Amino acid sequence: MKKEIIEVNFRLAAKAFIVKGDQLFLIKRAEDDVQKPGVWEIPGGRLDLGEDPILGLMREIREETGMYVEVIYPMSVRHFTRDDGQIITMLVFLCKPRGGYLKLSEEHSVSCWEDIDRCKEKLVDFFYKEIDLYKKLDLGRIV
Secondary structure, three states, rough: OOOOOOOEEEEEEEEEEEEOEEEEEEEEEOOOOOOOOOEEEEOOOOOOOOOOOOHHHHHHHHHHHHHEEEEEEEEEEEEEEEEOOOOOEEEEEEEEEEOOOOOOOEEEEEEEEEEEEHHOOOOOHHHHHHHHOOOOOOHHOOO
């Protein structure tokens, strides 16, 4: 008996919760971006097929911001479907900056370091879970 093959539009993504002191690094998507234009988020993106998640995250951060980061700790795993129907499993990692020169990609229009206690005023609510987890577990002590 032959089994039917079902193709799924699935990707793995990684995001960086980059902390320096009491501040979180945020970036704003360009207004003409296809996915969530004008939204404030944390940097990162979809990984290449078969790419190591930590190396892929470091690549994404370098491409999007020009920064180098040290990946400290996995924070969360999230599952969602993008507006275009692609199914995403996203890994969020606690990180700290390790140099480089800030230069945003065309995907983003502006960046800032925002006080963690005030991030929710700017950041899209999708990432509130990570802010709450950071505070609850006092992860600032390990960054």
